[in-house]
Amino acid sequence: NPSGHADKEVMAATVLTSLSTSPLVLYPSSVPTASKTWKEVLSASYSSSTSGNWSWDASDQSVPSTPSPPLSKDANTGFLHSAQGDDASEDVSESTHFMFEDPIPRKRKNSMKVMFKCLWKNCEKVLSTSSGIQRHIRTVHLRNSDSDYSDGEEDFYYSEIEVNMDSLTEGLSSLTPTSPTTAGPPPIFPPPLSDVSRSEYVGVNGSQSHTSSLLSQSAPSTLCHIRTDHAYQISVSWQQPPPVIFKGAPGPVTHVRTVSIGEKRQPAVPSHATVSKNHALVTPATKSAPGTKPRGEAKKCRKVYGMEKRDMWCTACRWKKACQRFTD
DNA sequence: AGTGCCGGGAT
DNA sequence: ATCCCGGCACT
Ligand SMILES: [Zn+2]
Numbered sequence: 001n002p003s004g005h006a007d008k009e010v011m012a013a014t015v016l017t018s019l020s021t022s023p024l025v026l027y028p029s030s031v032p033t034a035s036k037t038w039k040e041v042l043s044a045s046y047s048s049s050t051s052g053n054w055s056w057d058a059s060d061q062s063v064p065s066t067p068s069p070p071l072s073k074d075a076n077t078g079f080l081h082s083a084q085g086d087d088a089s090e091d092v093s094e095s096t097h098f099m100f101e102d103p104i105p106r107k108r109k110n111s112m113k114v115m116f117k118c119l120w121k122n123c124e125k126v127l128s129t130s131s132g133i134q135r136h137i138r139t140v141h142l143r144n145s146d147s148d149y150s151d152g153e154e155d156f157y158y159s160e161i162e163v164n165m166d167s168l169t170e171g172l173s174s175l176t177p178t179s180p181t182t183a184g185p186p187p188i189f190p191p192p193l194s195d196v197s198r199s200e201y202v203g204v205n206g207s208q209s210h211t212s213s214l215l216s217q218s219a220p221s222t223l224c225h226i227r228t229d230h231a232y233q234i235s236v237s238w239q240q241p242p243p244v245i246f247k248g249a250p251g252p253v254t255h256v257r258t259v260s261i262g263e264k265r266q267p268a269v270p271s272h273a274t275v276s277k278n279h280a281l282v283t284p285a286t287k288s289a290p291g292t293k294p295r296g297e298a299k300k301c302r303k304v305y306g307m308e309k310r311d312m313w314c315t316a317c318r319w320k321k322a323c324q325r326f327t328d
Numbered sequence: 329a330g331t332g333c334c335g336g337g338a339t
Numbered sequence: 340a341t342c343c344c345g346g347c348a349c350t
Binding site for chain 1: 330331332333334335336
Binding site: 135293294295315318319320 | 341342343344345347348349350
Protein backbone atom coordinates (compact mmCIF):
# COMPACT_ATOMS: atom_id res chain seq x y z
CA ASN A 1 0.00 0.00 0.00
CA PRO A 2 2.08 2.86 -1.21
CA SER A 3 -0.43 5.53 -0.47
CA GLY A 4 -0.42 4.79 3.20
CA HIS A 5 2.51 6.94 4.01
CA ALA A 6 1.26 9.85 2.09
CA ASP A 7 -2.07 9.68 3.79
CA LYS A 8 -0.54 9.45 7.19
CA GLU A 9 1.77 12.28 6.59
CA VAL A 10 -0.94 14.41 5.22
CA MET A 11 -3.06 13.66 8.18
CA ALA A 12 -0.25 14.34 10.59
CA ALA A 13 0.45 17.58 8.91
CA THR A 14 -3.17 18.48 9.08
CA VAL A 15 -3.30 17.72 12.73
CA LEU A 16 -0.21 19.70 13.44
CA THR A 17 -1.51 22.68 11.60
CA SER A 18 -4.77 22.55 13.35
CA LEU A 19 -3.02 22.27 16.65
CA SER A 20 -0.74 25.15 15.97
CA THR A 21 -3.53 27.38 14.87
CA SER A 22 -6.18 26.33 17.24
CA PRO A 23 -6.10 26.51 21.00
CA LEU A 24 -8.35 23.62 21.61
CA VAL A 25 -6.83 20.33 22.38
CA LEU A 26 -8.73 17.26 21.63
CA TYR A 27 -8.59 13.95 23.32
CA PRO A 28 -8.48 10.67 21.63
CA SER A 29 -12.20 10.46 22.03
CA SER A 30 -12.30 7.76 19.51
CA VAL A 31 -10.87 4.39 19.01
CA PRO A 32 -8.78 3.62 16.02
CA THR A 33 -10.60 2.77 12.92
CA ALA A 34 -9.64 1.01 9.79
CA SER A 35 -7.68 4.01 8.74
CA LYS A 36 -6.51 5.10 12.13
CA THR A 37 -4.20 3.18 14.33
CA TRP A 38 -3.57 3.75 17.97
CA LYS A 39 -0.31 5.33 17.24
CA GLU A 40 -1.95 8.00 15.23
CA VAL A 41 -4.80 8.48 17.58
CA LEU A 42 -2.51 8.88 20.49
CA SER A 43 -0.02 11.01 18.70
CA ALA A 44 -2.79 13.25 17.55
CA SER A 45 -3.87 13.68 21.08
CA TYR A 46 -2.11 15.36 23.89
CA SER A 47 1.46 14.35 23.92
CA SER A 48 1.41 12.37 27.08
CA SER A 49 5.03 12.77 27.88
CA THR A 50 4.28 12.80 31.54
CA SER A 51 2.23 9.71 31.70
CA GLY A 52 4.78 7.50 30.21
CA ASN A 53 6.28 5.93 33.22
CA TRP A 54 4.49 4.40 36.10
CA SER A 55 6.32 3.26 39.07
CA TRP A 56 5.01 -0.24 38.69
CA ASP A 57 6.05 -0.42 35.14
CA ALA A 58 9.31 -1.69 36.41
CA SER A 59 7.63 -5.02 36.75
CA ASP A 60 6.63 -5.07 33.19
CA GLN A 61 9.83 -6.35 31.90
CA SER A 62 10.99 -8.10 34.95
CA VAL A 63 13.04 -11.11 34.31
CA PRO A 64 11.85 -14.40 35.62
CA SER A 65 13.90 -15.73 38.45
CA THR A 66 14.85 -18.70 36.42
CA PRO A 67 17.52 -17.92 33.96
CA SER A 68 17.45 -19.97 30.89
CA PRO A 69 20.19 -22.49 30.57
CA PRO A 70 23.06 -21.52 28.40
CA LEU A 71 21.82 -23.20 25.38
CA SER A 72 23.99 -23.20 22.43
CA LYS A 73 23.62 -20.00 20.60
CA ASP A 74 24.70 -21.47 17.38
CA ALA A 75 21.66 -21.47 15.28
CA ASN A 76 22.27 -24.05 12.71
CA THR A 77 19.71 -23.27 10.17
CA GLY A 78 17.62 -26.20 9.30
CA PHE A 79 19.59 -28.52 7.24
CA LEU A 80 17.65 -31.62 7.83
CA HIS A 81 17.06 -32.91 4.44
CA SER A 82 14.46 -35.30 3.39
CA ALA A 83 15.58 -38.80 3.98
CA GLN A 84 14.33 -39.75 0.62
CA GLY A 85 17.82 -39.59 -0.61
CA ASP A 86 16.77 -37.62 -3.60
CA ASP A 87 18.31 -34.50 -2.37
CA ALA A 88 21.98 -33.94 -2.35
CA SER A 89 22.29 -31.39 0.33
CA GLU A 90 25.30 -29.26 0.29
CA ASP A 91 27.91 -28.87 2.87
CA VAL A 92 26.51 -29.13 6.28
CA SER A 93 29.68 -28.40 8.07
CA GLU A 94 31.18 -24.99 7.90
CA SER A 95 29.90 -24.26 11.32
CA THR A 96 33.29 -22.94 12.21
CA HIS A 97 33.78 -19.77 10.40
CA PHE A 98 36.39 -17.27 11.12
CA MET A 99 35.67 -14.98 13.94
CA PHE A 100 36.94 -12.17 11.92
CA GLU A 101 34.95 -10.18 9.59
CA ASP A 102 32.62 -12.25 7.58
CA PRO A 103 30.18 -10.15 5.67
CA ILE A 104 27.08 -12.10 4.94
CA PRO A 105 27.76 -15.52 6.33
CA ARG A 106 26.45 -17.11 3.25
CA LYS A 107 22.85 -17.69 3.91
CA ARG A 108 21.46 -20.99 2.83
CA LYS A 109 19.80 -20.89 -0.45
CA ASN A 110 16.57 -22.63 0.12
CA SER A 111 15.62 -22.16 3.71
CA MET A 112 13.16 -24.71 4.82
CA LYS A 113 10.76 -23.98 7.55
CA VAL A 114 8.88 -26.62 9.36
CA MET A 115 5.21 -26.17 9.63
CA PHE A 116 2.57 -28.23 11.28
CA LYS A 117 -0.39 -29.53 9.42
CA CYS A 118 -3.56 -30.84 10.89
CA LEU A 119 -4.40 -34.36 9.92
CA TRP A 120 -8.04 -34.39 10.69
CA LYS A 121 -10.34 -35.22 7.91
CA ASN A 122 -10.85 -32.49 5.41
CA CYS A 123 -8.78 -30.18 7.47
CA GLU A 124 -5.83 -28.54 5.88
CA LYS A 125 -4.87 -26.25 8.67
CA VAL A 126 -1.24 -25.40 8.75
CA LEU A 127 0.38 -23.48 11.52
CA SER A 128 3.91 -22.61 12.26
CA THR A 129 4.09 -23.96 15.75
CA SER A 130 3.15 -27.21 17.29
CA SER A 131 1.35 -25.47 20.06
CA GLY A 132 -0.55 -23.71 17.40
CA ILE A 133 -2.03 -26.80 15.84
CA GLN A 134 -2.49 -28.31 19.21
CA ARG A 135 -4.68 -25.45 20.10
CA HIS A 136 -6.36 -25.70 16.75
CA ILE A 137 -7.06 -29.38 17.13
CA ARG A 138 -8.18 -28.98 20.66
CA THR A 139 -10.62 -26.30 19.81
CA VAL A 140 -11.70 -27.32 16.41
CA HIS A 141 -11.64 -31.04 16.40
CA LEU A 142 -11.71 -32.05 19.99
CA ARG A 143 -14.50 -29.65 20.66
CA ASN A 144 -15.63 -31.56 23.65
CA SER A 145 -17.02 -34.29 21.55
CA ASP A 146 -18.07 -36.00 24.67
CA SER A 147 -14.77 -37.69 24.49
CA ASP A 148 -13.78 -38.32 27.97
CA TYR A 149 -10.30 -37.13 28.63
CA SER A 150 -10.59 -37.46 32.29
CA ASP A 151 -7.48 -39.50 32.19
CA GLY A 152 -5.74 -36.28 31.41
CA GLU A 153 -4.73 -37.03 27.92
CA GLU A 154 -5.50 -35.50 24.64
CA ASP A 155 -4.84 -36.93 21.30
CA PHE A 156 -3.35 -34.73 18.69
CA TYR A 157 -2.82 -35.69 15.15
CA TYR A 158 -0.70 -33.50 13.06
CA SER A 159 2.27 -33.74 10.85
CA GLU A 160 5.36 -31.78 10.32
CA ILE A 161 6.02 -30.53 6.92
CA GLU A 162 8.85 -28.58 5.53
CA VAL A 163 7.95 -25.58 3.58
CA ASN A 164 10.30 -23.81 1.35
CA MET A 165 10.22 -20.24 2.34
CA ASP A 166 11.78 -18.28 -0.39
CA SER A 167 12.19 -15.06 1.42
CA LEU A 168 11.72 -15.29 5.07
CA THR A 169 13.68 -14.92 8.22
CA GLU A 170 16.27 -17.54 8.62
CA GLY A 171 17.28 -19.44 11.66
CA LEU A 172 14.95 -20.97 14.12
CA SER A 173 12.71 -18.16 14.96
CA SER A 174 9.38 -18.32 16.61
CA LEU A 175 10.42 -20.37 19.53
CA THR A 176 8.29 -18.90 22.16
CA PRO A 177 8.14 -21.00 25.27
CA THR A 178 4.92 -19.48 26.34
CA SER A 179 5.69 -17.52 29.42
CA PRO A 180 7.94 -19.30 31.81
CA THR A 181 7.00 -16.72 34.33
CA THR A 182 4.65 -18.86 36.29
CA ALA A 183 6.20 -19.03 39.66
CA GLY A 184 4.23 -21.84 41.11
CA PRO A 185 5.30 -25.41 40.89
CA PRO A 186 4.56 -27.17 37.68
CA PRO A 187 1.40 -29.12 37.47
CA ILE A 188 1.48 -32.45 39.03
CA PHE A 189 2.35 -35.23 36.78
CA PRO A 190 2.34 -38.87 37.24
CA PRO A 191 5.92 -40.00 37.32
CA PRO A 192 7.28 -40.43 33.86
CA LEU A 193 6.66 -43.86 32.65
CA SER A 194 9.51 -45.79 31.21
CA ASP A 195 11.24 -43.37 28.97
CA VAL A 196 9.39 -42.16 25.93
CA SER A 197 11.18 -39.13 24.83
CA ARG A 198 7.91 -37.54 23.98
CA SER A 199 8.01 -36.93 20.34
CA GLU A 200 8.04 -39.51 17.73
CA TYR A 201 7.37 -39.93 14.16
CA VAL A 202 6.32 -42.69 11.94
CA GLY A 203 8.25 -43.09 8.82
CA VAL A 204 5.46 -43.24 6.39
CA ASN A 205 7.88 -43.97 3.74
CA GLY A 206 9.73 -47.16 4.20
CA SER A 207 13.08 -45.57 3.77
CA GLN A 208 12.98 -43.13 6.54
CA SER A 209 14.10 -45.08 9.46
CA HIS A 210 16.58 -42.94 11.17
CA THR A 211 16.67 -39.46 9.82
CA SER A 212 18.02 -36.82 12.01
CA SER A 213 17.00 -36.49 15.56
CA LEU A 214 14.74 -33.76 14.49
CA LEU A 215 12.66 -33.38 17.51
CA SER A 216 13.53 -35.79 20.19
CA GLN A 217 14.53 -33.56 22.98
CA SER A 218 16.25 -36.44 24.59
CA ALA A 219 19.34 -35.27 22.90
CA PRO A 220 20.27 -31.91 24.30
CA SER A 221 22.47 -31.25 21.41
CA THR A 222 22.47 -28.09 19.49
CA LEU A 223 19.77 -28.58 16.99
CA CYS A 224 17.11 -29.87 19.28
CA HIS A 225 16.40 -26.44 20.49
CA ILE A 226 13.30 -26.88 18.54
CA ARG A 227 10.13 -26.39 20.37
CA THR A 228 10.93 -27.24 23.92
CA ASP A 229 7.47 -28.01 25.00
CA HIS A 230 8.30 -26.89 28.47
CA ALA A 231 6.20 -28.22 31.25
CA TYR A 232 3.85 -30.59 29.73
CA GLN A 233 4.67 -33.77 28.04
CA ILE A 234 4.45 -37.30 29.09
CA SER A 235 3.09 -40.46 27.82
CA VAL A 236 3.18 -41.14 24.19
CA SER A 237 1.06 -43.80 22.79
CA TRP A 238 0.00 -44.92 19.42
CA GLN A 239 -3.42 -45.19 18.15
CA GLN A 240 -5.15 -45.29 14.88
CA PRO A 241 -5.98 -41.70 14.20
CA PRO A 242 -9.65 -41.00 13.91
CA PRO A 243 -9.02 -38.42 11.30
CA VAL A 244 -7.77 -39.11 7.89
CA ILE A 245 -4.70 -41.15 7.55
CA PHE A 246 -1.85 -41.09 5.20
CA LYS A 247 -3.28 -41.08 1.79
CA GLY A 248 -1.08 -41.36 -1.19
CA ALA A 249 2.42 -40.24 -0.61
CA PRO A 250 2.28 -38.40 2.63
CA GLY A 251 4.77 -35.83 3.52
CA PRO A 252 7.68 -36.13 5.83
CA VAL A 253 7.53 -36.62 9.51
CA THR A 254 3.98 -37.29 10.26
CA HIS A 255 3.80 -37.89 13.88
CA VAL A 256 0.94 -38.69 16.04
CA ARG A 257 1.12 -38.39 19.67
CA THR A 258 -0.80 -38.26 22.80
CA VAL A 259 0.15 -35.60 25.14
CA SER A 260 -1.13 -35.05 28.55
CA ILE A 261 -2.65 -31.75 29.23
CA GLY A 262 -1.20 -30.33 32.32
CA GLU A 263 -0.59 -26.73 31.75
CA LYS A 264 -2.70 -23.71 32.05
CA ARG A 265 -5.78 -24.04 34.11
CA GLN A 266 -7.84 -27.05 34.23
CA PRO A 267 -10.82 -27.87 36.33
CA ALA A 268 -9.38 -30.85 37.95
CA VAL A 269 -8.09 -34.16 36.98
CA PRO A 270 -9.88 -36.33 39.41
CA SER A 271 -9.84 -39.96 38.72
CA HIS A 272 -11.52 -42.54 36.61
CA ALA A 273 -8.98 -43.68 34.15
CA THR A 274 -11.60 -44.69 31.73
CA VAL A 275 -10.71 -45.84 28.33
CA SER A 276 -10.52 -42.94 26.00
CA LYS A 277 -12.44 -43.96 23.00
CA ASN A 278 -12.63 -41.80 20.01
CA HIS A 279 -16.02 -40.60 19.19
CA ALA A 280 -18.06 -38.11 17.38
CA LEU A 281 -16.83 -34.69 16.70
CA VAL A 282 -17.77 -31.21 15.66
CA THR A 283 -21.11 -31.73 17.23
CA PRO A 284 -22.13 -28.42 18.62
CA ALA A 285 -23.23 -30.21 21.68
CA THR A 286 -22.46 -28.93 25.10
CA LYS A 287 -20.14 -26.22 26.07
CA SER A 288 -17.23 -26.25 28.34
CA ALA A 289 -14.90 -29.06 27.67
CA PRO A 290 -12.52 -30.59 30.09
CA GLY A 291 -9.70 -28.91 28.31
CA THR A 292 -10.75 -25.44 29.19
CA LYS A 293 -9.04 -22.78 31.07
CA PRO A 294 -11.17 -20.88 33.49
CA ARG A 295 -9.47 -17.58 32.91
CA GLY A 296 -8.20 -15.58 35.76
CA GLU A 297 -10.46 -13.55 37.90
CA ALA A 298 -8.33 -10.50 38.39
CA LYS A 299 -9.19 -7.41 36.45
CA LYS A 300 -6.62 -6.46 33.96
CA CYS A 301 -5.48 -3.13 32.69
CA ARG A 302 -8.06 -3.01 30.00
CA LYS A 303 -10.95 -3.29 32.32
CA VAL A 304 -9.36 -1.16 35.00
CA TYR A 305 -8.44 1.79 32.88
CA GLY A 306 -10.70 1.37 29.96
CA MET A 307 -10.15 1.92 26.32
CA GLU A 308 -9.97 5.67 26.68
CA LYS A 309 -6.95 5.50 28.93
CA ARG A 310 -5.17 2.90 27.01
CA ASP A 311 -1.83 4.57 27.48
CA MET A 312 -1.98 3.60 31.08
CA TRP A 313 -2.11 -0.07 30.36
CA CYS A 314 0.91 -2.14 30.87
CA THR A 315 2.88 -2.98 27.82
CA ALA A 316 1.60 -6.49 27.61
CA CYS A 317 -1.98 -5.39 27.71
CA ARG A 318 -1.40 -2.79 25.08
CA TRP A 319 -0.04 -5.50 22.92
CA LYS A 320 -2.86 -7.84 23.73
CA LYS A 321 -0.55 -10.14 25.54
CA ALA A 322 -0.85 -11.59 28.98
CA CYS A 323 -1.05 -8.83 31.51
CA GLN A 324 2.01 -8.51 33.64
CA ARG A 325 0.79 -5.89 36.01
CA PHE A 326 -2.20 -7.68 37.38
CA THR A 327 -1.49 -11.29 37.61
CA ASP A 328 -3.76 -13.96 38.83
C1' DA B 329 -21.01 -7.56 24.12
C1' DG B 330 -16.90 -7.41 26.39
C1' DT B 331 -12.43 -9.13 28.19
C1' DG B 332 -8.03 -11.72 28.13
C1' DC B 333 -4.50 -13.19 25.29
C1' DC B 334 -2.30 -16.65 21.79
C1' DG B 335 -0.53 -16.74 17.26
C1' DG B 336 1.26 -14.26 13.86
C1' DG B 337 2.43 -10.21 11.08
C1' DA B 338 4.62 -5.67 10.25
C1' DT B 339 8.41 -2.64 10.94
C1' DA C 340 13.28 -6.15 19.32
C1' DT C 341 8.82 -3.27 19.48
C1' DC C 342 4.22 -2.64 18.24
C1' DC C 343 -0.18 -4.12 16.68
C1' DC C 344 -4.18 -6.95 15.36
C1' DG C 345 -7.20 -11.20 14.02
C1' DG C 346 -9.54 -14.22 16.14
C1' DC C 347 -10.99 -17.18 19.74
C1' DA C 348 -11.89 -18.95 24.60
C1' DC C 349 -14.20 -17.50 28.28
C1' DT C 350 -17.25 -14.32 30.87
ZN1 LIG D 1 -1.85 -5.22 32.04
